[in-house]
Amino acid sequence: MQLSVSIFLILVFAPLLILSVDTAFNDDVLGLIVFKAGLEDPKAKLVSWNEDDANPCNWDGVKCDPSTNRVSALVLDGFSLSGHIDKGLLRLQFLQILSLSRNNLTGTINPDLTRLGGLQVVDLSENNLSGSISDGFFQQCGSLRSVSFAKNNLTGKIPDSLNSCSTLATVNFSSNQLYGELPSGIWYLRGLQALDLSNNFLEGEIPQRIENLYDLRELSLQKNRFIGRLPVGIGGCLVLKSLDFSNNFLSGGLPESIQRLSSCKSLSLQGNSFTGGISEWIGELKNLEMLDLSANRFSGWIPKSIGNLDSLNKLNLSRNHITGNLPESMANCTKLLALDISYNQLTGNLPSWIFRMGLESISLSGNSFGRSKYPSLTSTPAFYHGLQVLDLSSNAFSGEIPSGISSLNSLQVLNMSTNNISGSIPSGIGELKSLSILDLSDNKLSGSIPSQIDGAISLIELRLQKNFLGGRIPTQIDKCNSLSSLILSHNKLNGSIPAAIANLTDLQNVDLSWNELSGSLPKELANLSLLMSFNVSHNHLQGELPVGGFFNTISPSSLIGNPSLCGSVVNHSCPSVHPKPFVLNPNSSYSNSSSSLDGGHKKIIFSISALIAIGAAAFIAIGVVAVTILNIHVRHSMSRNAAPFAFSGGEDFRYSPTSDPNYGKLVMFSGDADFADGAHNLLNKDNEIGRGGFGVVYRTVTRDGHSVAIKKLTVSSLIKSQEDFEREVKILGKMRHQNLLALEGYYWTSSLQLLIYEYISRGSLHKLLHDENSRNVLSWRQRFNIILGMAKGLAYLHQMNIIHYNLKSTNVLIDHSGEPKIGDYGLVRLLPTLDHCVLSSKIQSALGYMAPEFACRTVKITEKCDVYGFGILVLEVVTGKRPVEYMEDDVIVLCDMVRSSLEVEQCIDEKLLGNFAAEEAIPVIKLGLICASQVPSNRPDMAEVINILELIQCPSEGQEELE
Structure with missing residues (x-):
C-alpha cells in the first residue's frame, strides 16, 4: 500500500517539478532575449542567442553554473553593442557577474540591478552611460564585491549609501563628471582593496581616518579638485601598493606617516602645491618602483637616502625648486630606467655614474649644470647603449659633442640645445638609425652639416638653428624621408637650396632664414603637399618663386631680405627673358652663282627668330580654326x-x-x-x-x-x-x-x-562649447590649440589685407584633428561698400563680438575690430560661457564679468577645473581682455598675439609628449 502511494505521488508531482525547472530555464532565456531586444548588434556577436533554445548556456558571452544550469555570468566586453540595459536582466536570479564594458551603451544605470542577491561583480565601464548614480543602487548591494562605472558620462555626487556596502572590495568611478565632496564614511569600508575616483570634478578636503582601510592596496584620486593636506594617518594603510594624488590642489608638506608604506610600489603626487623639502625618510620606501613628485614646490637638496631605493625604475622630480646636485648615492639605484630632474635649480658637475646605470631616459634640461668646473663632454665615460632619450638642453654645458655618441644605437631623442657646446657635429650622428629628434640649436657649433646625416633614416625633427654652421645643405638629406621639421635658421649656410629637399614629402615646417643661401628656389618645392611654413627670409636668393601648392599663399614675411626674388607674393614682377636672335650674315650667299634673284631684286634675308614667329603664327591660326569647329560641336552636343x-x-x-x-x-x-x-x-x-x-x-x-x-x-x-x-x-x-x-x-x-x-563634419566651436548634448568636453590643451590656431588663421587674413568683420564661435569649425578653421571670411568684400549700417545689419547675430567702433560712423573700421572679436572668442573658449547670457532679470556680458572678477581662476570653465595649466590659462584670459579693449589702439595686432601665445605655452609641453 505504501509503495502504491509513493508511485502515485511521483506520478502526480513529477510533472510539476519538471515544469518548475523548465520555467527557470525559460526565465533565463526570456530575460536575455528581452535584454537583447533593447540592443543594436552591428557585428552580430549575439547571433547565437536563439529564443527557441531550452537554455542559454551555450550562447556567446553566457556562462552557467554546471550544477544548476542557471546563468551565473554575462560577459559581453567589447561586443560593440549599443542601446540601453533592459530590465530583462532582472530575471537572471542567479547572476553573479555582469560585465558589459567597452561597448556603446547609453541611458542610466538601473538601480534595481543589485536586487539580484547573488550579484558580485558589475562592470559597465567604457560606455556612454549618463545621469547620476542612484542612491538606491547601493542600498541593497547584497554580496556586491566589485563595481566599475569608469569612463562614462556620469554626473552628480557619489551616493552616501556607498558607505553601507561593507562587502565592496573594488570601486572604480574614474573618468566621469562626478562632483562634490567624498562621503566621509567611505573610509569605513573595511574590506576595500582598490578605490579609483580619478579624472572627475570631486572637491573639498580628503577625509581623515583613511587608516581604517587596512586592506587598501590601490588608491587613485588624481585629476580632481581636492584641496588641503594629505590625511595625516595615510601611513596606516600598511599594504598600500599604489598611491596617486596627482593633479589636484593639495598643499603643505608630506605627512611623515608615508614612510610606513613599506609595501608601496608607486607614489605619484605631481601637479600639486606641496612644499618643504624631500625628507630623508623617503629612503624607507624600499619597494618603491615609481616616484613622481614633479610640478610642485619642493625645495632643498635631494636626500642621500634616495639611494636606498634599489627597486626604483622611474624618478621624476622635475619642475620644482630643488637645489644642489645629484647625490652620489643615487648610483645605488641600479634598476633606474628613467630620470627626470628638469626645470629645477641644480648646479655643479654632471655625475659620471649617470651614463653607467643603464638608463633609458635622461632629462636634465632647465638647470644650471656646467656653471662650475665641468669636464668637456668628450671626457664623459662611455655612454650606455640602451639610452633612448637624452635631454641636456638649457644648461651651461661646454666642450664638444663626443664622437662616441655614435654608439648610442637605441637613441631616439637627443636634445643639447641652449648650451655653450662648440666644435663640429660629429659624422657619427648618421649612425643613429633610431634617432627621431635631433636638437642642437642655440649653441656655438661650427663646421658644416655632415653629409652622413642621411644615415639617420628615422629623423623627424632636425633643429640646428642659432649656431655658426657653414657650408652647403647636404643633398643627402633627402634620405631622411620621415623628416617633417627642418630648422636651420641663423647660421652661415651658403650655396643653393638643394632640389633634393622636395623629395621629403612629409615636410611641414622649414626655416632656412638668416643664412647666406643663394641661387633660386627649386620649382619642385611646390609639390610638398603637407608644407605649413617655409621661411627663407634674409638670404641672397633670386629668381622666380615656385608656383602652386603652399607657395600660392606663402607669407611675404617668409621671403623678405631677398631683394632679387620675384613673383606676385613679393610684389616684384619677374623680368621677361628673350633669347638673342640668330641673324644670318647678310654678306653670305648660298652659292656664288645664285647670289641674287632676277638680277636686280633685293636679297630676302630672314632671322631665325622671324622664321619661328612666322611658324608660330601659322600654328596658332590652324589651332583657332580647330577650336572653333570643336566648340560648335560641343555646344550642339550640350x-x-x-x-x-x-x-x-x-x-x-x-x-x-x-x-x-x-x-x-x-x-x-x-x-x-x-x-x-x-x-x-x-x-x-x-x-x-x-x-x-x-x-x-x-x-x-x-x-x-x-x-x-x-x-x-x-x-x-x-x-x-x-x-x-x-x-x-x-x-x-x-x-x-x-x-x-x-x-x-x-x-x-x-x-x-x-x-x-x-x-567639416565635427561642427562649430559654438556647438562643442555650448551644446549640452555634446559628449566631448574640450580639454585645456585642445582649447589652447584652438585659440592659437584661430590667431594664426586671422593673422594670415590680415596679411592678405582681408578683414573678417563677422568673427564668432559659430563661424569657427573644428576638424577631427582638433584644428580650428575660420569660415565666412571676406564675404563683406562682395558688397559694394563697407557701410556701417549694412555691416551691422548683416552681422547682428554676432552680438557680443562686435567692436564698439561699429556704433560710431566716424571711426574707421580696421583689422582691430577682428582683434576685438578674437578677444571675446578667447574668453568664450576659456570660460565656456557665451558672450552675452540672458538671465531671468539680468543680462551678463562676458567681457565685463571677467574684467570685474576678483580672481581670474574663478572664470575658468567648470568642466576644466582641476585639469588645466594655470600658468597658461591665466595669461590667456588676460590676453583676451587686452584684445577686447574698448580703445582700438590698445589692442595688439594678430602677429603680436601669436608671439604672446607661444611665449605663454608651457616650455615643458613638448618634452612631456616625448615621455
Whole structure:
C-alpha cells in the first residue's frame, strides 16, 4: 500500500517539478532575449542567442553554473553593442557577474540591478552611460564585491549609501563628471582593496581616518579638485601598493606617516602645491618602483637616502625648486630606467655614474649644470647603449659633442640645445638609425652639416638653428624621408637650396632664414603637399618663386631680405627673358652663282627668330580654326544632352563653359563639378545645416563621395556685378591656410549666388562649447590649440589685407584633428561698400563680438575690430560661457564679468577645473581682455598675439609628449 502511494505521488508531482525547472530555464532565456531586444548588434556577436533554445548556456558571452544550469555570468566586453540595459536582466536570479564594458551603451544605470542577491561583480565601464548614480543602487548591494562605472558620462555626487556596502572590495568611478565632496564614511569600508575616483570634478578636503582601510592596496584620486593636506594617518594603510594624488590642489608638506608604506610600489603626487623639502625618510620606501613628485614646490637638496631605493625604475622630480646636485648615492639605484630632474635649480658637475646605470631616459634640461668646473663632454665615460632619450638642453654645458655618441644605437631623442657646446657635429650622428629628434640649436657649433646625416633614416625633427654652421645643405638629406621639421635658421649656410629637399614629402615646417643661401628656389618645392611654413627670409636668393601648392599663399614675411626674388607674393614682377636672335650674315650667299634673284631684286634675308614667329603664327591660326569647329560641336552636343541642375528655388544649375546668359556659371577651383543625383536636392530644406547673416548653408556630396558645404547668399540685392563678384571670389579661393575653411568654388546667376566650401563634419566651436548634448568636453590643451590656431588663421587674413568683420564661435569649425578653421571670411568684400549700417545689419547675430567702433560712423573700421572679436572668442573658449547670457532679470556680458572678477581662476570653465595649466590659462584670459579693449589702439595686432601665445605655452609641453 505504501509503495502504491509513493508511485502515485511521483506520478502526480513529477510533472510539476519538471515544469518548475523548465520555467527557470525559460526565465533565463526570456530575460536575455528581452535584454537583447533593447540592443543594436552591428557585428552580430549575439547571433547565437536563439529564443527557441531550452537554455542559454551555450550562447556567446553566457556562462552557467554546471550544477544548476542557471546563468551565473554575462560577459559581453567589447561586443560593440549599443542601446540601453533592459530590465530583462532582472530575471537572471542567479547572476553573479555582469560585465558589459567597452561597448556603446547609453541611458542610466538601473538601480534595481543589485536586487539580484547573488550579484558580485558589475562592470559597465567604457560606455556612454549618463545621469547620476542612484542612491538606491547601493542600498541593497547584497554580496556586491566589485563595481566599475569608469569612463562614462556620469554626473552628480557619489551616493552616501556607498558607505553601507561593507562587502565592496573594488570601486572604480574614474573618468566621469562626478562632483562634490567624498562621503566621509567611505573610509569605513573595511574590506576595500582598490578605490579609483580619478579624472572627475570631486572637491573639498580628503577625509581623515583613511587608516581604517587596512586592506587598501590601490588608491587613485588624481585629476580632481581636492584641496588641503594629505590625511595625516595615510601611513596606516600598511599594504598600500599604489598611491596617486596627482593633479589636484593639495598643499603643505608630506605627512611623515608615508614612510610606513613599506609595501608601496608607486607614489605619484605631481601637479600639486606641496612644499618643504624631500625628507630623508623617503629612503624607507624600499619597494618603491615609481616616484613622481614633479610640478610642485619642493625645495632643498635631494636626500642621500634616495639611494636606498634599489627597486626604483622611474624618478621624476622635475619642475620644482630643488637645489644642489645629484647625490652620489643615487648610483645605488641600479634598476633606474628613467630620470627626470628638469626645470629645477641644480648646479655643479654632471655625475659620471649617470651614463653607467643603464638608463633609458635622461632629462636634465632647465638647470644650471656646467656653471662650475665641468669636464668637456668628450671626457664623459662611455655612454650606455640602451639610452633612448637624452635631454641636456638649457644648461651651461661646454666642450664638444663626443664622437662616441655614435654608439648610442637605441637613441631616439637627443636634445643639447641652449648650451655653450662648440666644435663640429660629429659624422657619427648618421649612425643613429633610431634617432627621431635631433636638437642642437642655440649653441656655438661650427663646421658644416655632415653629409652622413642621411644615415639617420628615422629623423623627424632636425633643429640646428642659432649656431655658426657653414657650408652647403647636404643633398643627402633627402634620405631622411620621415623628416617633417627642418630648422636651420641663423647660421652661415651658403650655396643653393638643394632640389633634393622636395623629395621629403612629409615636410611641414622649414626655416632656412638668416643664412647666406643663394641661387633660386627649386620649382619642385611646390609639390610638398603637407608644407605649413617655409621661411627663407634674409638670404641672397633670386629668381622666380615656385608656383602652386603652399607657395600660392606663402607669407611675404617668409621671403623678405631677398631683394632679387620675384613673383606676385613679393610684389616684384619677374623680368621677361628673350633669347638673342640668330641673324644670318647678310654678306653670305648660298652659292656664288645664285647670289641674287632676277638680277636686280633685293636679297630676302630672314632671322631665325622671324622664321619661328612666322611658324608660330601659322600654328596658332590652324589651332583657332580647330577650336572653333570643336566648340560648335560641343555646344550642339550640350544642347541635346546636358540636363540643368534643378533647385527647389527654381534656378537652373549647370556647368557652362560659355557666357550663355540662359545658364548659371559653376566654377570649381579644383576637381570636377560633378554632383551626385544631378544635384537636384542641393537647396532642399532637408540638406540645410546652418544659417547666418550672409546666407543659408546646405550640405551635399559630389559624385566621387566628397562632401561640400554650399552657402546660398541672401544678399543678392547688394552683390556687386558678376565681374566684380568673380574677381573677389577668386581671390578668396586662393586663400589656403590650415586654419581657414577652404573655398572650393562658386555658382553665379544674376539672382542666385552660391559659395562652395569644404565640409567639416565635427561642427562649430559654438556647438562643442555650448551644446549640452555634446559628449566631448574640450580639454585645456585642445582649447589652447584652438585659440592659437584661430590667431594664426586671422593673422594670415590680415596679411592678405582681408578683414573678417563677422568673427564668432559659430563661424569657427573644428576638424577631427582638433584644428580650428575660420569660415565666412571676406564675404563683406562682395558688397559694394563697407557701410556701417549694412555691416551691422548683416552681422547682428554676432552680438557680443562686435567692436564698439561699429556704433560710431566716424571711426574707421580696421583689422582691430577682428582683434576685438578674437578677444571675446578667447574668453568664450576659456570660460565656456557665451558672450552675452540672458538671465531671468539680468543680462551678463562676458567681457565685463571677467574684467570685474576678483580672481581670474574663478572664470575658468567648470568642466576644466582641476585639469588645466594655470600658468597658461591665466595669461590667456588676460590676453583676451587686452584684445577686447574698448580703445582700438590698445589692442595688439594678430602677429603680436601669436608671439604672446607661444611665449605663454608651457616650455615643458613638448618634452612631456616625448615621455
